[in-house]
Amino acid sequence: MGSHPDHLPTPTTLVGREGLAAILARPDRAVVALDFDGTLADIVPDPEQARAHPGAVPALAALAPRVASVAVITGRPADVAVRYGGFAGVPGLDHLVVLGHYGAERWDAVSGTVHAPAPHPGIAAVRAELPGLLHELDTRHGSWVEEKGQAVAVHTRRADDPQALFDALREPLGRLAAEHGLIVEPGRLVLELRPPGMDKGVALAEYVRETDAESVLYAGDDLGDLAAYAAVETLRTEGPDGVPGLLVCSGSAEVPELAERADLLLPGPADVVAFLSALAQRL
Numbered sequence: 001m002g003s004h005p006d007h008l009p010t011p012t013t014l015v016g017r018e019g020l021a022a023i024l025a026r027p028d029r030a031v032v033a034l035d036f037d038g039t040l041a042d043i044v045p046d047p048e049q050a051r052a053h054p055g056a057v058p059a060l061a062a063l064a065p066r067v068a069s070v071a072v073i074t075g076r077p078a079d080v081a082v083r084y085g086g087f088a089g090v091p092g093l094d095h096l097v098v099l100g101h102y103g104a105e106r107w108d109a110v111s112g113t114v115h116a117p118a119p120h121p122g123i124a125a126v127r128a129e130l131p132g133l134l135h136e137l138d139t140r141h142g143s144w145v146e147e148k149g150q151a152v153a154v155h156t157r158r159a160d161d162p163q164a165l166f167d168a169l170r171e172p173l174g175r176l177a178a179e180h181g182l183i184v185e186p187g188r189l190v191l192e193l194r195p196p197g198m199d200k201g202v203a204l205a206e207y208v209r210e211t212d213a214e215s216v217l218y219a220g221d222d223l224g225d226l227a228a229y230a231a232v233e234t235l236r237t238e239g240p241d242g243v244p245g246l247l248v249c250s251g252s253a254e255v256p257e258l259a260e261r262a263d264l265l266l267p268g269p270a271d272v273v274a275f276l277s278a279l280a281q282r283l
Contacts, residue, residue, distance in 0.1 A: 016263020019246035038221030103203025122180030201227030
């Protein structure tokens with residue numbers, strides 16, 4: 001793909017081709033929604049070092065004026081995604097919205113401000129108990145806790161055996177979350193403790209309704225993106241004609257559940273960026 005920046009790949013499914021056709025036919029009524037980590041930014045051992053692919057902002061700046069809206073939907077706090085993405089103050093990105101914490105927070109390029117609710121009380125309780133629990137399980141050298149404001153994430157990517165540690169932590173973290181009214185969302189070598197009812201599917205469906213979009217593209221790479229996939233699948237069937245949608249999977253090796261449901265498989269963020277650039281050129 002990299003050698004043909006103007007080449008727009010063809011989705012492998014009929015519904016995906018219909019989704020892309022609808023976006024191309026009426027781009028001003030299309031929402032392009034994207035996950036951040038693993039989709040616009042490469043997965044790195046330390047999440048604090050994650051940054052958008054160098055071509056991401058230019059591609060989004062070219063695409064955003066041509067569609068109804070571009071939305072980045074992420075589990076990260078909105079301001080962190082804006083900072084790591086380099087999205088603030090970019091000419092052409094007026095139509096960009098970042099829905100952080102699975103839609104609980106919102107930043108838009110026009111105002112440059114974040115709107116956020118107060119954190120769930122269970123988050124503070126979990127934050128206080130996590131160090132003791134991880135110490136007890138003797139994982140303090142292998143796991144790493146990421147503060148996310150409205151959520152807390154435990155990463156195992158740095159451990160000697162990341163998958164074994166991930167598997168060992170699932171049950172005890174599930175119990176801890178349940179004690180405080182939270183849920184555990186598993187991802188790629190990360191377990192996130194967060195309030196129920198926050199997911200990318202809810203955020204995406206609400207945003208599509210709010211913008212009155214007639215078509216939608218969603219690109220993601222992880223288990224947390226399955227809810228957004230499900231939302232697009234539901235939108236396709238709503239009303240007399242439905243809302244045509246295109247599901248893009250970034251990097252198919254680690255999360256086969258996503259790849260199996262995608263209309264278009266791209267090897268990783270560099271290819272997602274090339275696709276967005278090609279889409280902007282086509283429009």
